[in-house]
Amino acid sequence: MEIFQNCVYIVSALFFILGLKKLSHPSTARQGNFLSVIGMFLGVVITLFDYQILDYKFIIVGILIGSLIGLFSARIVAMTSMPEMVALLNGFGGASSLFVGWSALVSTTMFSLFNNVVTGFSVFIGGLTFSGSIIAWAKLSEKISGKPFTYKGQMFVNILLLLICVVSIVFFVLSPIDYGFCFYIIIGLSLIIGILSVISIGGGDMPVVISLLNSYSGIAACFAGFVIENVLLIVAGSIVGASGLILTNIMCKAMNRSLFNVLFSGFGSLQSSQSNVDRGEVSPIVVDDAYLILEAARSVLIVPGYGMAVAQAQHVVKELSDLLESNGAEVSFAIHPVAGRMPGHMNVLLAEASVPYEQLVEMESVNPVIDSIDVCIVIGANDVVNPDARDNESSSIYGMPIIEVDKAKTVFVLKRSMKPGFAGIENPLFYMPNTRMLFGDAKSSIQSIVSQFKD
């Protein structure tokens, strides 16, 4: 039976691998998700026949409760709250690994060095993932401030806690019976470390954090697999862990920052006091003039940012893009990899407004041709279009790849006020001669342009 179970696990793993592979192409993505569901289903069903299972009541009730909660929350969550939903689900996965490690420890009577090590790690990483994800969820849903929370000696405290944790793990590993209490210290500290490490990270760095936490939950599952000696957990967990790391790396590259830098320095605290260089005049524009320019434009590039998500402007943006297209203009959307609060955040919002994905272009492909664009509309994006990242070596975001909208013939920037963006950095784009500022709520501004088009 055990042989048969493992054979099914191999098939399951194949489904996961194929599923992930297909998930990486827009046309086959749905199929990929379905394959992955089959893999999970097979794994669960064959596990139900495990010889160690003596009693099914907890299993059945647990699966029912969990599935119902998962079902309802996935149904009712608004598309705009996707980032926090993903963070929350991720946290549950981490917590589950923690409980698996704990439960395995309670039920075992034979301690081996190896087993103690993996139990300690699965609990530590599981707890870290759980509390970190909960904080990320709270930040993203604005239950707590999205600003980085930093204090003096933060680094010292974190290192100290980590050291205590390592010592506890060592004691626990060497003698789990005498030092059983160390296990609870590991749980407690992992939760505290998770909270402290995410709370010090600001909203704009959230894409990195979310994908890193995603990776952690995979690693936690992998360790849990070592604890109960289940190959499928190890395979699936390590694939998720590795893919999460890849994604994290992509996000870091898109900000030109190292992972260390993101994790250990609050972004806002980096920048020095900005010099009050006279940058020239800002030229505002009213809706009527913006309409006239857009009507004459042959090619339009829309660059959305977190501001579009806040203003819930994606549907009017789609309406505008349709009107522009029927007016004969070529409309595309350029999305910076770290725009928004999670990887691909803007893509999800635009997809919700049914913008076809062919219309979305990546930063690398649009930059070389951007000088042929008549009008760039920047909606609630700031740092990802800041020319200082390219030109000003003293800027704290110098080196970060940007969408070079300043090279377009005309740039509209939709913004509430002149307040700097998340990073608190001045943006010289606003002062350029080809830039027009359209102040006000992005949604109502676009709404007025749309109604002008309709008249």
Added chain:
Amino acid sequence: MEFIYLLFVLVLATFLGFELISKVPSTLHTPLMSGSNAISGITVLGAIVLAGNGDHHFLASILGFIAVILASINVVGGYLVTERMLDMFKGKKT
């Protein structure tokens, strides 16, 4: 099962994970993340076995029970959320 054998599996699977994801268009970053997040709910398998301990190890069963609930939320919620997102990603003509 032997430890070294499991480690072997781990190393190979990690490399596979790196290879699988290295070329994903940014359009799919979010669904990919929530989809792989659902896969990480694979701990549900471990949770199931532990929750089935019976009255013999009552505490272990209860802890396993909690783990089953949490992992099921992760799996079911993760897959459905991914499905909902992918439903929206449509080409020009559908």
